Amino acid sequence: MSEPRSAPTVLQMVLGRRLQELRQATGLTAQQVGGMLRQAHTTVTRMEQAKVTLKWATVKAMLEIYGVERAEAEEFLALTDQANTPGWWQSYRDALPSWFAVHVSLETSATHIRGYEPAVVPGLLQTEDYARDVLRLGRPRLTPDVLKRRVALRMERQALLSRPDPPQLWVLMDETVLRRPVGEPEVMRAQIDRLIEATELSNVTLQVLAFKAGLHPGAFGPFTIFRFPMPDFPDVVCTDNLSSGKYSEDLSEVALYREVMDRMSAQAMSKGRTREFLEDARKELDR
Numbered sequence: 495m496s497e498p499r500s501a502p503t504v505l506q507m508v509l510g511r512r513l514q515e516l517r518q519a520t521g522l523t524a525q526q527v528g529g530m531l532r533q534a535h536t537t538v539t540r541m542e543q544a545k546v547t548l549k550w551a552t553v554k555a556m557l558e559i560y561g562v563e564r565a566e567a568e569e570f571l572a573l574t575d576q577a578n579t580p581g582w583w584q585s586y587r588d589a590l591p592s593w594f595a596v597h598v599s600l601e602t603s604a605t606h607i608r609g610y611e612p613a614v615v616p617g618l619l620q621t622e623d624y625a626r627d628v629l630r631l632g633r634p635r636l637t638p639d640v641l642k643r644r645v646a647l648r649m650e651r652q653a654l655l656s657r658p659d660p661p662q663l664w665v666l667m668d669e670t671v672l673r674r675p676v677g678e679p680e681v682m683r684a685q686i687d688r689l690i691e692a693t694e695l696s697n698v699t700l701q702v703l704a705f706k707a708g709l710h711p712g713a714f715g716p717f718t719i720f721r722f723p724m725p726d727f728p729d730v731v732c733t734d735n736l737s738s739g740k741y742s743e744d745l746s747e748v749a750l751y752r753e754v755m756d757r758m759s760a761q762a763m764s765k766g767r768t769r770e771f772l773e774d775a776r777k778e779l780d781r
Contacts, residue, residue: 501584501595502544504603505577508727509570513553514542516560530559548574582650589643593739598647600720600730600741601661602654608664608755609718614676615685616665617648618655619692619700624685625649627677655697664699666712666758672702672775679779686776693769701762702771710761711754719751 502510517527517538524542528535531552540546541553553574557567583590583598590598601607601618609616614628625648629641636644654660675682692698703710718732728743731751742748763771 501581501592501599503577503579503581503599504722504724504727505573506548507544508724509548509553509573509577510542510544511727512570513556516557516562517542520560522559527556527559531555547578550574550578583647586643586647589640590647594734596741597718597732597734597739598651600732601651603722604661604720605723606662606664606721607718608721608752609716610666610668610712610755610758611671611716612668612713613670613674613716615667615671615689618652618663619665619689619698620648620652621681621685621688622649623681624676624688627681631676655695660697662697662699664701664759666701666703666755666762668703668713669705672772683776683779686772686779690769690772690776693765693772699765700768701759701765702768703758703762704771707761710758712758717751719748719755 517524523535524538525535527538531538533552537546537552538556541548550571554567554571557570562570581599581602583595583602587595607618614620615624617625620628622645626641626645629644629648630636633641633644655663672686676685689700693700715733715735717734720730720732722729728745729748729752730741730743731748733740733742762768
């Protein structure tokens with residue numbers, strides 16, 4: 495049986511989807527392909543759904559069954575090797591919930607990340623002390639070692655913002671995020687300083703939704719929209735709560751969240767006004 499892992503890479507998801515399309519184009523069922531491979535049909539479906547690693551020999555046999563031409567098959571197999579390279583986050587499997595491992599995988603491969611946070615600073619923009627306090631509050635039973643590992647993971651995630659090909663990050667935060675203190679005053683001071691620094695990054699757009707803007711369509715919970723460089727891989731929206739997350743690539747659902755994000759952006763402060771608001775909030779903490 496193929497080896498399961500904490501979360502698939504996006505490339506593995508793309509190749510799994512492509513294997514499914516190739517199989518369906520031949521009119522074969524997963525049961526029929528499994529029989530030809532002398533393997534359980536669940537192996538076929540789990541590979542298509544990116545629930546297990548892509549075994550090179552099995553993929554090669556499947557491409558032969560589907561009649562894929564040699565040049566295309568060789569390219570596919572080369573990508574299979576690349577897809578099966580473990581993501582950097584897998585070294586944190588001891589401290590990383592499986593549902594959030596998917597989030598990190600999507601985040602690492604995305605070219606555009608748009609999200610709304612009603613209560614806390616997004617993880618990609620948190621300071622270490624702020625992250626520690628947030629994680630401790632959300633998981634009061636975490637052991638010190640696991641807490642330390644989760645904070646380290648959160649800090650390592652942020653490296654994508656300064657890599658040579660960083661994603662475009664567009665964040666909307668409710669004013670509540672800045673008004674409700676987290677930890678000691680110095681924690682909030684450093685966190686707001688970090689947000690002010692982020693407004694200077696060319697690949698980061700930060701907007702604050704003020705109280706006076708009134709109720710907005712995203713007021714019912716945080717969400718993130720991921721976009722990828724592969725044209726055949728759809729946008730994915732993630733909604734999460736205290737203990738789990740939901741991921742959807744349904745076109746109508748993703749379109750709804752994009753529309754909501756656009757409407758909220760129009761209600762929010764501009765980039766320039768957001769920076770001024772952050773600077774004012776920082777001064778208030780010194781009083």
